[in-house]
Amino acid sequence: MSIVVKNGRVIDPASETSAKLDVLIEGDRIGRIAENLQGEETIDATGCVVCPGFVDIHVHFREPGFESKENIATGSRAAAHGGFTSVVTMPNTNPPIDNGGMVELHNRSARETACIKVWPAAAATKGREGAEMTEMADLKSAGAVAITDDGSDIPSSWVMRRVLEYANMVGLTYLSHAEDHTLMEDGAMNEGFNSTRLGLPGMPKAMEEIAIDRVIRLAELAGARVHICHVSSEGGVDIVRRAKGRGLPVTCETAPHYWTLTDDAIERFGPNAKMNPPLREFGDVQAIKAGLADGTIDCIATDHAPHTVTEKNVEFQLAPFGIIGLETSLALGIMGLVKQGVVTLERLVDLMTRRPARILGLPAGELREGGPADIAVFDPAAEWTVEPDAFASKGRNTPFAGMHLRGLVKTTICDGVIVYQA
Ligand code: DOR
Ligand code: ZN
Numbered sequence: 001m002s003i004v005v006k007n008g009r010v011i012d013p014a015s016e017t018s019a020k021l022d023v024l025i026e027g028d029r030i031g032r033i034a035e036n037l038q039g040e041e042t043i044d045a046t047g048c049v050v051c052p053g054f055v056d057i058h059v060h061f062r063e064p065g066f067e068s069k070e071n072i073a074t075g076s077r078a079a080a081h082g083g084f085t086s087v088v089t090m091p092n093t094n095p096p097i098d099n100g101g102m103v104e105l106h107n108r109s110a111r112e113t114a115c116i117k118v119w120p121a122a123a124a125t126k127g128r129e130g131a132e133m134t135e136m137a138d139l140k141s142a143g144a145v146a147i148t149d150d151g152s153d154i155p156s157s158w159v160m161r162r163v164l165e166y167a168n169m170v171g172l173t174y175l176s177h178a179e180d181h182t183l184m185e186d187g188a189m190n191e192g193f194n195s196t197r198l199g200l201p202g203m204p205k206a207m208e209e210i211a212i213d214r215v216i217r218l219a220e221l222a223g224a225r226v227h228i229c230h231v232s233s234e235g236g237v238d239i240v241r242r243a244k245g246r247g248l249p250v251t252c253e254t255a256p257h258y259w260t261l262t263d264d265a266i267e268r269f270g271p272n273a274k275m276n277p278p279l280r281e282f283g284d285v286q287a288i289k290a291g292l293a294d295g296t297i298d299c300i301a302t303d304h305a306p307h308t309v310t311e312k313n314v315e316f317q318l319a320p321f322g323i324i325g326l327e328t329s330l331a332l333g334i335m336g337l338v339k340q341g342v343v344t345l346e347r348l349v350d351l352m353t354r355r356p357a358r359i360l361g362l363p364a365g366e367l368r369e370g371g372p373a374d375i376a377v378f379d380p381a382a383e384w385t386v387e388p389d390a391f392a393s394k395g396r397n398t399p400f401a402g403m404h405l406r407g408l409v410k411t412t413i414c415d416g417v418i419v420y421q422a
């Protein structure tokens with residue numbers, strides 16, 4: 001069975017392609033990328049971009065234990081809706097994914113219920129308690145693609161150093177949720193003018209800056225690579241930029257909400273604008289954009305963190321941290337980055353495909369003849385309004401409800417199968 005995606009603009013950063021071409025899919029592979037191709041079935045991509053399926057190396061699918069928030073089936077459909085064909089799930093499930101058996105359980109569920117590729121990151125410490133290291137060689141042979149205690153940081157520098165050493169030894173990258181909890185335990189939002197005005201306990205940016213600086217120094221000591229999750233602050237971007245300037249193997253990601261919103265949004269959207277790290281201030285938004293423009297920030301990840309309406313519909317301070325992101329990520333990139341001249345459309349695609357795939361060595365993120373037919377087709381000009389009830393995710397916790405956006409995913413293809421069609 002062959003499908004040809006016709007008349008679109010093919011953007012493939014890996015081969016430096018940005019041209020009007022057709023893509024022929026044969027079975028689960030890309031057969032050819034050229035002009036005037038024919039296939040048994042045709043997808044008309046006139047006016048659309050045809051690119052590698054997006055890759056998100058930071059999502060929470062909540063399986064096992066929190067399936068009322070999301071599961072691998074619904075999370076994967078939300079991903080397909082957003083143009084993603086590969087995602088990496090965080091291990092802060094219940095129980096946490098901290099041993100080989102749990103990794104296998106995750107992968108079995110992914111094989112049986114997911115419509116796209118769902119790769120697991122496994123915990124760095126047993127029970128995510130920050131004390132005893134997990135068996136990283138077992139985790140790797142069971143199929144884990146990264147190591148992280150995401151949701152919280154590892155308080156002990158001694159433990160973190162060992163985690164970095166062992167993760168590096170088995171060839172897995174440590175994903176750092178960089179947050180110094182000891183500086184502020186019960187913060188609910190960024191510490192600053194707005195937290196004072198609203199009378200909410202603040203989380204100073206120093207919580208992130210200190211933790212990023214610490215993990216980079218420990219990675220240097222351990223001779224290990226490190227990837228910093230969800231950088232949100234100007235200081236955080238600066239520390240990563242300086243580390244890269246010293247030639248250290250450090251990479252980092254940011255999420256769409258950090259270049260789209262400031263903590264002003266909390267007054268309007270309440271708990272749906274509550275996440276960790278928190279929304280910051282204007283200068284931080286500018287610094288995130290500068291970091292994306294100059295390459296300090298290596299990739300875009302959503303930190304898709306679904307929670308139920310009941311859990312979120314409480315006083316701000318009591319609500320759980322996290323917002324969903326898979327179904328709005330592309331459009332927020334087009335609106336906040338491409339339309340504002342921060343990055344080109346080609347570079348936005350790069351930040352959402354090849355770059356994240358390369359950080360974890362995933363076989364994804366490029367269009368190659370003979371390679372997997374993982375493809376996103378999107379109309380960069382199409383306008384739409386965010387309606388959370390239309391999401392495939394179980395989560396409705398987004399501050400972008402009602403927002404008018406541009407950039408709409410039309411078709412998502414994973415291993416040659418159409419997994420989403422608008
Ligand atoms: O906003 C967040 N949500 N930050 C985290 O660190 C955890 C995540 C979650 O699991 O909900
Ligand atoms: Zn995190």
Ligand code: ZN
Nearest residue numbers: 090150151303
């Ligand atoms: Zn996370």
